[in-house]
Amino acid sequence: MPVRIEDVAAHAGVSTKTVSRVLNGHPSVRAKLRTRIEASIRALNYVPNPSARGLAGNRSYLVALLYDNPMSSSSYIMELIVGVLQACKETPYNAVLHPFEASDDLVSRIDGFVAQHRPDALVLVPPHANNTRLLQRLEELDLRYATISSKSRQSRIDIGFDERRAAADIVEHLISLGHRRIGHVASLKGHGAHAWRLNGYRDALRRAGIAYDESLVVPGDFTFASGVAGAKALLDRRDPPTAIFAANDDTACGVMREAYERGLAVPGDLSVCGFDDTPVSLQISPGLTTVHQPCREMARLAVECVLRSIRDPAMRQHTHVPYQVRLRASTAAPGKR
Amino acid sequence: MPVRIEDVAAHAGVSTKTVSRVLNGHPSVRAKLRTRIEASIRALNYVPNPSARGLAGNRSYLVALLYDNPMSSSSYIMELIVGVLQACKETPYNAVLHPFEASDDLVSRIDGFVAQHRPDALVLVPPHANNTRLLQRLEELDLRYATISSKSRQSRIDIGFDERRAAADIVEHLISLGHRRIGHVASLKGHGAHAWRLNGYRDALRRAGIAYDESLVVPGDFTFASGVAGAKALLDRRDPPTAIFAANDDTACGVMREAYERGLAVPGDLSVCGFDDTPVSLQISPGLTTVHQPCREMARLAVECVLRSIRDPAMRQHTHVPYQVRLRASTAAPGKR
DNA sequence: ATGAAAGCGCTAACAA
DNA sequence: TTGTTAGCGCTTTCAT
Numbered sequence: 189m190p191v192r193i194e195d196v197a198a199h200a201g202v203s204t205k206t207v208s209r210v211l212n213g214h215p216s217v218r219a220k221l222r223t224r225i226e227a228s229i230r231a232l233n234y235v236p237n238p239s240a241r242g243l244a245g246n247r248s249y250l251v252a253l254l255y256d257n258p259m260s261s262s263s264y265i266m267e268l269i270v271g272v273l274q275a276c277k278e279t280p281y282n283a284v285l286h287p288f289e290a291s292d293d294l295v296s297r298i299d300g301f302v303a304q305h306r307p308d309a310l311v312l313v314p315p316h317a318n319n320t321r322l323l324q325r326l327e328e329l330d331l332r333y334a335t336i337s338s339k340s341r342q343s344r345i346d347i348g349f350d351e352r353r354a355a356a357d358i359v360e361h362l363i364s365l366g367h368r369r370i371g372h373v374a375s376l377k378g379h380g381a382h383a384w385r386l387n388g389y390r391d392a393l394r395r396a397g398i399a400y401d402e403s404l405v406v407p408g409d410f411t412f413a414s415g416v417a418g419a420k421a422l423l424d425r426r427d428p429p430t431a432i433f434a435a436n437d438d439t440a441c442g443v444m445r446e447a448y449e450r451g452l453a454v455p456g457d458l459s460v461c462g463f464d465d466t467p468v469s470l471q472i473s474p475g476l477t478t479v480h481q482p483c484r485e486m487a488r489l490a491v492e493c494v495l496r497s498i499r500d501p502a503m504r505q506h507t508h509v510p511y512q513v514r515l516r517a518s519t520a521a522p523g524k525r
Numbered sequence: 526m527p528v529r530i531e532d533v534a535a536h537a538g539v540s541t542k543t544v545s546r547v548l549n550g551h552p553s554v555r556a557k558l559r560t561r562i563e564a565s566i567r568a569l570n571y572v573p574n575p576s577a578r579g580l581a582g583n584r585s586y587l588v589a590l591l592y593d594n595p596m597s598s599s600s601y602i603m604e605l606i607v608g609v610l611q612a613c614k615e616t617p618y619n620a621v622l623h624p625f626e627a628s629d630d631l632v633s634r635i636d637g638f639v640a641q642h643r644p645d646a647l648v649l650v651p652p653h654a655n656n657t658r659l660l661q662r663l664e665e666l667d668l669r670y671a672t673i674s675s676k677s678r679q680s681r682i683d684i685g686f687d688e689r690r691a692a693a694d695i696v697e698h699l700i701s702l703g704h705r706r707i708g709h710v711a712s713l714k715g716h717g718a719h720a721w722r723l724n725g726y727r728d729a730l731r732r733a734g735i736a737y738d739e740s741l742v743v744p745g746d747f748t749f750a751s752g753v754a755g756a757k758a759l760l761d762r763r764d765p766p767t768a769i770f771a772a773n774d775d776t777a778c779g780v781m782r783e784a785y786e787r788g789l790a791v792p793g794d795l796s797v798c799g800f801d802d803t804p805v806s807l808q809i810s811p812g813l814t815t816v817h818q819p820c821r822e823m824a825r826l827a828v829e830c831v832l833r834s835i836r837d838p839a840m841r842q843h844t845h846v847p848y849q850v851r852l853r854a855s856t857a858a859p860g861k862r
Numbered sequence: 863a864t865g866a867a868a869g870c871g872c873t874a875a876c877a878a
Numbered sequence: 879t880t881g882t883t884a885g886c887g888c889t890t891t892c893a894t
Contacts, residue, residue, distance in 0.1 A: 190871095192871060192872085193871065193872065193873095194871085194872095202880080202881085203880065203881045203882075204871090204872080204873090204881090205873075205874090205880075205881060205882080206879090206880060206881075208872070208873055208874095209873095209879095209880085211872095211873095212873085216879055216880085217879075217880085218879070218880095221879085221880090233640075235640045235641050236871080236872075237580070237643070237870085237871055237872070238576075238579075238585065238641075238642065238643070239575075239576045239577075239578075239579030239580040239584075239585060239643075239870085239871080239872090240576075240580050240870070240871035240872040240873090240886095241576075241871080241872055241873075242575075242576030242579070242580075242872090242886090243574070243576040243577050243579075243580050243870090243871080243872070243873090243886045243887065243888085244871075244872040244873040244874075244885080244886055245872075245873055245874085245886085246873090246886070247576075248575065248576060250619070262599075262600055262603040262604075262804065263599055263600065263603070263804070265603065266599040266600070266602065266603045267599075269606075269622065270624075273622060273623075273624065280641075282587070282619075282621045282642060283621065283622065284619045284620065284621065285606065285610060285620065285622075286610075287607075287610065303570075303572045304572050304575075304617075305575065305619060306574075306575070306576075412807065412808055438808065441808035441809070441810075442808075444810055445808075445810045448810035448811070449810075467599065467600070467805070468804065468805050468808045468809070470749065471749055471775065471778035471779075471782075471805045471809065472778070472805070472808065472809055472810075473778075473781055473782045473785035473786075473809075474785070527887095529887060529888085530887065530888060530889095531887085531888095539864080539865085540864065540865045540866075541865090541866095541887090541888080541889090542864070542865060542866080542889080542890085543863090543864060543865075545888070545889060545890090546863095546864085546889095548888090548889095549889085553863055553864085554863075554864085555863070555864095558863085558864090573887080573888075574886085574887055574888070576886085576887080576888090577870095577886070577887035577888040577889090578887080578888055578889075579870095579888090580870050580871065580872080580886085580887080580888070580889090581869080581870055581887075581888040581889040581890070582870085582888075582889055582890085583870070583889090
């Protein structure tokens, strides 16, 4: 159990500091010596003590994932977690999760959290990723952070995907099936998603020469309930849409529920598509056409970048990762039964 | 930033050791002194440095959640995570997540993980919670652990719920609606759930005086695909069941998919119920009748108990937490349309 | 019930 | 490029 750095140093015939340098990837160790020390490390099965490293180096080896609402978006968070864990694997870093509800005293609560756990790096997702006061405060604390899908340009490191183009793609798919009257249950205001997905919807209409009808866009907040309500509003019209593009899968499920309650067949009477490709899009019947949001990749990249930025604080990186439209059975030509 | 224990000691006019005792809840500090020191701690906004505590006390302040498969059961894991985080809140402990795929060298991989991260406590969920070799190894390493829903009696601390009775309850619900021929798509073998849920199903039949027909039980593995396959097998019979009890919600969704493909109405032509009360049970249409598995409570209790067991290593605790049957629209009287 | 001194295992300055 | 010497901030002996 207690193999310490000095045991390795003795075994390799060097000083502890040199072993430390190898451990920390310091460049000024000759290749030959480095190899010998690495051999000793393996031979003794040495693993450095994180507390000791942390204390001496004033680091915690913790990267924190800060998110908002575990309830309504648990599969989104879960996918991010998988990505974060992938990135931490093979590093001395551990991931810790910190749900914080948005509130006025958010900044001071984050202060408390930082004081207590002293994470070396943070990853923020919306809506915190859009909270400029919070980002400001993290800068003041000189903490490295990365955001995911932030709409703020303030963040030095942000990983997202082209949500606008993705939304346009999926609406274009509906148009290509023959739909002309397409409803949209919008995203939660404040999220970048709100504008991105709405603009993508409008882009697709414009390119197809379909006039934008504001009344076909109803408010939503990413919840199932807002899908039900949005579908009610849209389907109660005298000229109901033949297809509905919901801002996310949960909302799309709400739309499908309302169609079900009205005895409307999906996709026969109404095509529905979502966004995110959460597990429910495969579990529901018919399978839901949606956009695969590359959560894992985004989270993995975010962690990789933010860990790199610990060494290089000036680093900036704004990256889009690829997405995919997943065509399933919930969309078809209008009027087809 | 750098408020240290000696600052607190100076402020309160005591030695650092006494402050340390207060921090660690040591009983041998007089109430008056304790109060004074606590006031100093608050006044200075002191938060102990986890790395320093960890190094000096040979602890990591980490509790690890060990699980198996993030894919097929992400909402189950997510709920556990919420419970684990709740329990860690207001403690100096941080939760870390460690997915490990089951394999022959699982034990040695856990050894590596323990060597690297030195968690003070572990929480195991099935199937790891049933891995006696693994539990054995943790005992050897003198590591505190708690299991969730373990079928092994080896675990000193286990939190579960009465799955057998819950299964019986939900099947009794089907019987009370008038169903007599009820199919069951079984759980993954190896999980405690397999026997518990199957036995509960049999209990309910027996109590209702319905003969157990082995051929109405088809194998499953908690996946959507096994629900589809199981439903195919059951619905292809000359005397198909009027209701199907699926081992979990994902499987139930597969059953509903197969019903959908055959043009069978749920619940008109077929009642379906699941188990777990994952988010999909609300998102799907009709809403899925299921058993609410109290994941959060189980995880919270497991962490609370295992942290307590650090101080009291002999501690044993085997607890069942309450569950609830959630009646939704996927079950109705047979033949009703 | 409280205090003094000695580390825990590592890294950061500084030296060589 | 490598080694020496001090700590990092806390808890633990062992005193008292």
